[in-house]
Amino acid sequence: MARRIAERVWAPGALIPGEEVLAVEFGCARATVNRALQELARGGVLVRKRKAGTRVALHPMREARFVIPIVRQEIENKGGAYQFRLVSNVVEKAPACVTKRLGITKAKDMLHVRCLHLSDEKPYQYEDRWINLDAVPAIRHETFETVSPNEWLVTHSPFSQAEIVFHAGLADPDEADMLDLGVNDPVFVIERLTYLPQKPITFVRMIHPGSHRMVTKL
Structure with missing residues (x-):
């Protein structure tokens, strides 16, 4: 049609x-x-x-839809061998910069997960994620031993709205260590927030080496 x-x-x-x-x-x-x-x-x-x-329609609109990718599938679709390393998985008070991005007025306990995605044993993406346990209580006791937080949320947690920011940046010491880069080397950053009505779900920073290319097909 x-x-x-x-x-x-x-x-x-x-x-x-x-x-x-x-x-x-x-x-x-x-x-x-x-x-x-x-x-x-x-x-x-x-x-x-x-x-x-x-x-x-007399004047058809062209609509671009952004599907949140599963990093494992993204790497495998490019022909890479996928690996995942969990760096940390703790419940702790979210800093002000995170609660502000999520529109939360006061500090609260959130699940903070950091992990590294690899392609052919080389760092592909460093993921630094905060998850609102009020929105996704079932994730509190997830160990992420067999599945990444990215894949768990895509398959278990629907959302109604999202905000996505793409920008260039410079690697801080943690990011440089994870991605095998030098401090202040250029990196490609994706920041994503997802929401249910009146309730934020997660804020995640995904950092790639500066050579990363993102391709979207419409």
Whole structure:
């Protein structure tokens, strides 16, 4: 259906066939067609109105979606052999700089996890993460012996909002030690905050060597 819209088989403003007709044509359940139409409508490609049918948008919006990656899969998809090392895993008072980023008004106990992701035995990403235990209480006793906090949260903790910042930086002593760099060597930094309604989940700094390249396909 997206291809038909892109190729102007279904022109802007055109009324498209109904769900029953499309289900017969594509040989699938009507519910499957409905989900596909909802997805296209969320992307701004279609306009759906009750009793008026579904039309191709006159001015389709292009929407880019950012999927939080699982670092293990990211490395393996590049052909690397993945390894993970847990550096620390403690419950402690979050510093003011963290509570401020999370919008929390006072210091509180949070799970602080630091770990290193490696590709072909070389440092790939140093992860420094704070997790709000009020939002994810089940993670308190996770040992992270077999799964990284990144992968645990992606698979166990849904979120409704996220804020992501990309920037260049200089390695501090801890980051330099983890990534086998010199202090003040350039690094590529990703900072990410995720939220449930009115409740922050996690704030994480992910530090890569300065040679890191991030590729996004739309």
